[in-house]
Amino acid sequence: MTSRPDPSAGTPRGEIGTAWSAPPGGPREPSPRDSRIPGGVVLAGVLMLCSGVLAVLQGVAALAGDDVYARVGSYVYGLGLTGWGTVHLVLGLLATATGAGLLAGAARARLPGLLLASLSLVAQFLFLPYEPLRSVVVMALDVFVIRELTWRQEGSG
Numbered sequence: 001m002t003s004r005p006d007p008s009a010g011t012p013r014g015e016i017g018t019a020w021s022a023p024p025g026g027p028r029e030p031s032p033r034d035s036r037i038p039g040g041v042v043l044a045g046v047l048m049l050c051s052g053v054l055a056v057l058q059g060v061a062a063l064a065g066d067d068v069y070a071r072v073g074s075y076v077y078g079l080g081l082t083g084w085g086t087v088h089l090v091l092g093l094l095a096t097a098t099g100a101g102l103l104a105g106a107a108r109a110r111l112p113g114l115l116l117a118s119l120s121l122v123a124q125f126l127f128l129p130y131e132p133l134r135s136v137v138v139m140a141l142d143v144f145v146i147r148e149l150t151w152r153q154e155g156s157g
Helices: 039-063 080-104 107-126 132-150
Strands: none
Touching: 039 080, 039 107, 039 132, 080 107, 107 132
């Protein structure tokens, strides 16, 4: 009976506390693709994506002239449903694209995200007489987005 050579005889074994998954030659330098998106940016991206889609639907409903929204008499910031529909549709499309950019890890999407969340906050405040409950909820989401995009991330100096 011939003994077969042990295939692991020539390879070094790891010791207790060492990583078995380390590549030969030691750990490699992290590439930009390996870097993770901070959790706050992911939350902001998801919130912007969701609120953007909802704003698009809100804008389409306003442009369609449905009886979804209450008719408001005299209102200082009254714009008419066609105007509000256009505002919400444009803001919603831009917010959806920016939220997708944040989720893709584009660092350049942070500043447009802040700008769009701020504009959405103002637009929802002015839209309060038409949809009070929804406007307050979206305003709260916009505040969360602004907070998460401006909050100092861990590990940043």
